[in-house]
Amino acid sequence: MPALNRDGLKIIQLDVKDVRFPTSLGSHGSDALHTDPNYSCAYVTITTENGKQGFGLTFTCGRGTEIIVLTIRALKRFVLGKNAADIFTDFASFWRAITNDSQMRWIGPEKGVIHLAVAAILNALWDLWARIENKPLWRLLVDMEPEELVSTIDFRYITDVVTKTEAVQLLKAKKSGKNERVKYLNDNGYPAYTTQVGWMGYSDELVKTLCHKYLNLGFTHFKVKVGVNFEDDYRRCSAVRNHIGNDKVLMIDANQAWSVNEAIEWVKKLAPLKPLWIEEPTSPDDVLGHATISKALRPYGIGVATGEMCANRVMFKQFLQSGGMQYCQIDSARIGSVNEILSVYIMAEKLKVKVCPHAGGIGLCEMVQHLQFWDYASLSGTMEGRLIEYVDQQHEHFVDPCIVENARYLAPKIPGYSTEFLPGTLEKYAYPNGSEWQRMFKEGIFPPPDEAELVN
Numbered sequence: 413m414p415a416l417n418r419d420g421l422k423i424i425q426l427d428v429k430d431v432r433f434p435t436s437l438g439s440h441g442s443d444a445l446h447t448d449p450n451y452s453c454a455y456v457t458i459t460t461e462n463g464k465q466g467f468g469l470t471f472t473c474g475r476g477t478e479i480i481v482l483t484i485r486a487l488k489r490f491v492l493g494k495n496a497a498d499i500f501t502d503f504a505s506f507w508r509a510i511t512n513d514s515q516m517r518w519i520g521p522e523k524g525v526i527h528l529a530v531a532a533i534l535n536a537l538w539d540l541w542a543r544i545e546n547k548p549l550w551r552l553l554v555d556m557e558p559e560e561l562v563s564t565i566d567f568r569y570i571t572d573v574v575t576k577t578e579a580v581q582l583l584k585a586k587k588s589g590k591n592e593r594v595k596y597l598n599d600n601g602y603p604a605y606t607t608q609v610g611w612m613g614y615s616d617e618l619v620k621t622l623c624h625k626y627l628n629l630g631f632t633h634f635k636v637k638v639g640v641n642f643e644d645d646y647r648r649c650s651a652v653r654n655h656i657g658n659d660k661v662l663m664i665d666a667n668q669a670w671s672v673n674e675a676i677e678w679v680k681k682l683a684p685l686k687p688l689w690i691e692e693p694t695s696p697d698d699v700l701g702h703a704t705i706s707k708a709l710r711p712y713g714i715g716v717a718t719g720e721m722c723a724n725r726v727m728f729k730q731f732l733q734s735g736g737m738q739y740c741q742i743d744s745a746r747i748g749s750v751n752e753i754l755s756v757y758i759m760a761e762k763l764k765v766k767v768c769p770h771a772g773g774i775g776l777c778e779m780v781q782h783l784q785f786w787d788y789a790s791l792s793g794t795m796e797g798r799l800i801e802y803v804d805q806q807h808e809h810f811v812d813p814c815i816v817e818n819a820r821y822l823a824p825k826i827p828g829y830s831t832e833f834l835p836g837t838l839e840k841y842a843y844p845n846g847s848e849w850q851r852m853f854k855e856g857i858f859p860p861p862d863e864a865e866l867v868n
């Protein structure tokens with residue numbers, strides 16, 4: 413791609429907002445451990461001197477968003493006054509700088525709150541870059557030369573698995589056929605699965621209604637939450653299996669509910685219902701535990717999926733190398749944005765692990781579609797055994813929402829990373845002063861926040 417003109421691209425403002433939706437009222441998004449999530453995010457807007465803007469977010473479950481907002485404010489100094497063109501020209505060095513401040517790295521490094529904060533800022537920068545280039549993010553990535561794409565990645569800690577040179581070779585190997593794959597994506601989109609039928613707090617009646625709704629919408633893959641009580645799980649999963657039939661695919665997600673041996677025993681007893689994968693059976697940090705579970709469940713034809721809470725590329729490296737994950741669930745808002753996620757895709761490609769992105773959260777469907785589209789066009793070149801999660805919530809709040817038709821994500825067409833909220837959404841759902849939150853406090857639907865939460 414031709415070099416960016418630096419004129420007007422000095423970053424003069426970075427705003428951050430705490431935005432929350434009252435999803436816990438309907439148990440939407442609930443699972444074994446996150447029993448009452450209010451789908452929320454820290455929402456960043458970056459503005460340049462010439463008025464260009466980039467929007468980025470990181471997903472949260474409600475309380476705690478204010479801590480990420482504070483952390484983003486503490487990281488502003490890495491962005492303000494910089495020229496965006498300089499950042500994009502040597503993105504890997506900028507990434508290293510923002511993730512490795514000599515004092516702040518002590519509160520990470522590259523994990524937890526500080527990495528979520530970094531993700532929101534970097535997501536806004538990628539959105540800005542794609543808007544400046546007037547392309548949807550996936551096309552920005554697809555149109556980059558392999559060397560250029562790889563120049564955005566910090567390879568520190570992963571060169572024992574993949575070097576920069578190998579990454580370039582992997583991308584070059586898929587150059588032929590790329591235009592045809594882009595056309596295929598534009599014409600046919602990318603397959604999706606639904607999690608919307610099986611949130612933990614949903615009644616049996618609602619699960620039945622939703623199974624039929626999503627079957628009618630053309631879905632063939634359905635994910636159900638498990639992990640609180642075995643008898644309930646067996647009953648709910650059997651019901652879903654009956655509703656969807658034996659020709660459709662069932663996945664189950666425990667959201668870290670079990671210890672390793674408990675996971676093995678529990679899932680073996682669900683094996684007659686033929687789940688394709690068990691997702692997050694145990695602690696997201698227990699690499700060898702996941703490998704043990706994978707080995708024990710292999711004879712039952714059940715794979716292990718994980719990644720939505722995988723802290724960074726180093727943890728992914730361990731999971732990918734150890735046989736701890738058969739389905740790699742990159743998340744667009746937990747690790748260090750596109751830069752770090754590309755490195756995970758590249759390691760997964762080299763180690764032959766399928767990537768099926770996680771999207772249960774606000775804005776995640778909007779973002780991960782771009783990444784998986786790029787992967788098909790430029791890296792893996794295949795959709796076999798791969799799907800993008802689809803969670804049917806809060807899309808109406810985005811300027812450029814993802815569109816899923818006949819169980820396929822349609823190719824995003826509008827410039828950017830699809831991360832911009834509508835102005836009315838911020839007016840209503842900014843926390844705690846948005847008009848909807850003020851109404852809900854007044855009506856006693858939620859208690860107002862206590863002192864500690866009022867950092868905004």
Ligand SMILES: C[C@H](O)[C@@H](O)CC(=O)C(=O)O
Nearest residue numbers: 441442443446449771772
């Ligand atoms: C709290 C979130 O809704 C989580 O349950 C999402 C998830 O695990 C998934 O989509 O997978």
Ligand SMILES: [Mg+2]
Nearest residue numbers: 665691692720
């Ligand atoms: Mg999950």
